[in-house]
Amino acid sequence: MVNMDAVALTIAGSDPSGGAGLQADLKVFQQLGVYGMSVVTLLTVQNTQGVTEVDVFSPEIILAQLQAVCSDIPPKVIKTGAMGNARVVEEVGKVLSGITCPKVIDPVLVSKHGHALVADDVIGSYIEHLIPQAFLITPNRHEAERLSGVKIVDRSTALEAIRQLQRFGASNVLLKAGCMENQQYHFLAMGSDVEEIVTPTILANNTHGSGCVLAASIAAWLALGELGLENAVRRGVEGVYQAIQCNSQLGKGIHPVDVRGMSQQTI
Numbered sequence: 001m002v003n004m005d006a007v008a009l010t011i012a013g014s015d016p017s018g019g020a021g022l023q024a025d026l027k028v029f030q031q032l033g034v035y036g037m038s039v040v041t042l043l044t045v046q047n048t049q050g051v052t053e054v055d056v057f058s059p060e061i062i063l064a065q066l067q068a069v070c071s072d073i074p075p076k077v078i079k080t081g082a083m084g085n086a087r088v089v090e091e092v093g094k095v096l097s098g099i100t101c102p103k104v105i106d107p108v109l110v111s112k113h114g115h116a117l118v119a120d121d122v123i124g125s126y127i128e129h130l131i132p133q134a135f136l137i138t139p140n141r142h143e144a145e146r147l148s149g150v151k152i153v154d155r156s157t158a159l160e161a162i163r164q165l166q167r168f169g170a171s172n173v174l175l176k177a178g179c180m181e182n183q184q185y186h187f188l189a190m191g192s193d194v195e196e197i198v199t200p201t202i203l204a205n206n207t208h209g210s211g212c213v214l215a216a217s218i219a220a221w222l223a224l225g226e227l228g229l230e231n232a233v234r235r236g237v238e239g240v241y242q243a244i245q246c247n248s249q250l251g252k253g254i255h256p257v258d259v260r261g262m263s264q265q266t267i
């Protein structure tokens with residue numbers, strides 16, 4: 001059952017295979033009982049085997065979508081995914097700074113296949129326009145390295161990268177550090193406090209969309225309103241683990257995570 005008071009907006013790219021991007025975000029919102037809206041930033045041509053083209057929309061048409069939906073149905077939470085280029089980040093960032101709801105910034109740079117989804121110039125624009133207003137930023141190891149300039153090789157460099165992102169103005173940081181000591185490590189920094197969230201590593205080829213699904217589920221739990229950030233993140237990480245375990249085997253490449261595996265726990 002969807003709670004029509006819990007409205008979440010994703011500003012993201014389209015993945016026509018339905019595993020990642022705004023399609024994944026909307027599926028997660030629905031699965032967790034949140035009313036989802038989407039502003040499209042770019043189109044990818046892709047399937048589970050790879051991305052062959054990326055076509056970024058003009059800032060004008062992106063801002064027109066944003067204005068149309070936000071003036072009509074104000075979101076409780078906004079999530080951003082692939083933004084395309086520096087100008088899109090800048091223009092969207094300026095509009096978002098006038099909207100007071102929490103923003104979950106997933107700084108998507110490349111697809112799981114290693115295909116660039118955004119231009120190189122996007123880094124400085126993230127630092128200037130989006131990170132300072134992030135309630136939460138959710139980089140993976142590669143994204144955190146590119147944004148912070150810190151090479152992450154262990155716990156202490158992971159913390160150094162997190163501190164740099166906080167200095168840029170992010171209120172909270174969820175660093176998806178990936179595999180360490182055979183387990184998946186997530187570091188959640190809330191002010192000076194850092195929690196480690198660890199899940200077993202699943203050796204599976206069905207992780208397409210896992211980053212989008214994690215950020216979208218945290219946004220959904222926040223939109224539902226009664227959980228604090230730490231519980232929203234813990235539920236998000238647990239949900240992605242469930243979605244990877246639920247092995248869809250769809251497609252001939254990296255199979256999409258299966259959001260039907262995420263339990264719609266009652267709050």
Ligand code: PLP
Pocket residue numbers: 012013014015020021022044046051081082108110111112117207208209210211212213
């Ligand atoms: N956004 C779009 C439009 C994509 O196509 C992709 C990957 O292909 C992503 C985001 C990131 O996907 P993932 O969650 O697998 O990192």
